[in-house]
Amino acid sequence: MYGEEHHIMWEREWLEGKISREEAMERAGEVEDIVALLKSGESASEFDVKSYVPKAVAWEMLEEKILADKKPKVITMPRRYWITGVAASFILAIGALFLLSQSDQMVIDTATAESNTISLPNGSAVYLNANSSINYSEKTWEQERLVELEGEAFFEVTKGNRFVVSTAFGSVEVLGTSFNVRVRNQRLEVSCKTGKVRVASPDNNSSQIITPGLRVVATAGVVYEPVKVDIGQVGNWRDGEYDFESVLLTEVLEEFERQFDIELKYDKTDPEIKDRVYNGYFSNTNLNEAIQLICNPMGLGYKIDDSAVTIYSKTGIQ
Numbered sequence: 001m002y003g004e005e006h007h008i009m010w011e012r013e014w015l016e017g018k019i020s021r022e023e024a025m026e027r028a029g030e031v032e033d034i035v036a037l038l039k040s041g042e043s044a045s046e047f048d049v050k051s052y053v054p055k056a057v058a059w060e061m062l063e064e065k066i067l068a069d070k071k072p073k074v075i076t077m078p079r080r081y082w083i084t085g086v087a088a089s090f091i092l093a094i095g096a097l098f099l100l101s102q103s104d105q106m107v108i109d110t111a112t113a114e115s116n117t118i119s120l121p122n123g124s125a126v127y128l129n130a131n132s133s134i135n136y137s138e139k140t141w142e143q144e145r146l147v148e149l150e151g152e153a154f155f156e157v158t159k160g161n162r163f164v165v166s167t168a169f170g171s172v173e174v175l176g177t178s179f180n181v182r183v184r185n186q187r188l189e190v191s192c193k194t195g196k197v198r199v200a201s202p203d204n205n206s207s208q209i210i211t212p213g214l215r216v217v218a219t220a221g222v223v224y225e226p227v228k229v230d231i232g233q234v235g236n237w238r239d240g241e242y243d244f245e246s247v248l249l250t251e252v253l254e255e256f257e258r259q260f261d262i263e264l265k266y267d268k269t270d271p272e273i274k275d276r277v278y279n280g281y282f283s284n285t286n287l288n289e290a291i292q293l294i295c296n297p298m299g300l301g302y303k304i305d306d307s308a309v310t311i312y313s314k315t316g317i318q
Contacts, residue, residue: 127235165181179197188217189215192212213228213229272300287304
């Protein structure tokens with residue numbers, strides 16, 4: 001026990017610079033003591049040192065061992081693991097940036113038979129129809145007043161900087177106006193109530209400017225010539241009134257389903273239904289009255305039960 005403490009004492013003082021190399025060699029004692037230090041903590045195969053070597057040689061071996069112990073150990077990683085680690089770190093970094101960039105997005109949507117009124121950061125109002133959604137960035141709003149829309153919405157935009165409504169089938173650009181945007185059945189419809197509106201295709205190669213009482217349709221990358229509409233009917237759906245002028249009957253029936261959250265059953269191959277155009281209106285306040293206003297002018301019959309409405313023609317099956 002004393003021998004071990006003796007070794008530790010002089011070796012520590014030497015390593016800490018408290019005694020010189022010569023003093024350490026003198027205090028180390030016999031060669032056997034130095035050899036014992038060399039073998040301590042190591043297997044015999046790693047340090048096969050004979051006790052009869054000269055003391056100076058044993059001391060040099062001890063110094064080499066101490067210097068080797070002080071060198072940092074480097075663990076070599078196979079190249080494939082290094083590349084995988086870098087790639088994983090990159091993906092995590094990109095994911096973190098994506099989450100941070102998305103965290104300021106405001107998303108508002110409506111369900112079937114539901115509508116909502118939203119106030120935007122600049123005071124503009126959005127009236128969101130059933131089965132529709134908008135999203136915009138609060139963080140970048142002052143630099144870019146951009147709203148993405150799916151479904152249908154009526155906008156009342158306050159005067160100010162450029163305001164853009166972006167859809168999958170085109171964009172609507174205004175400065176201060178009110179207008180209706182409808183994105184259904186693979187097309188964009190925009191009707192202007194006040195002010196001036198520019199409607200452009202996604203690639204901006206096709207565009208039209210409309211003023212109050214005009215409507216444009218955009219589909220398949222083309223914005224078609226404006227047509228006149230009854231300005232008093234633009235955005236009337238906000239009061240539950242739905243006006244249709246030369247609209248496919250199947251699209252009218254889809255709107256009925258959205259407003260009343262009820263299934264409509266009819267033969268989608270029946271030409272008395274699928275190929276006809278409807279002119280008229282209905283209100284979303286009374287289901288029975290609404291189905292009458294749709295079916296009676298078209299010469300169609302209907303039957304109402306608890307969960308669905310069945311519509312049929314003279315050639316259809318009741």
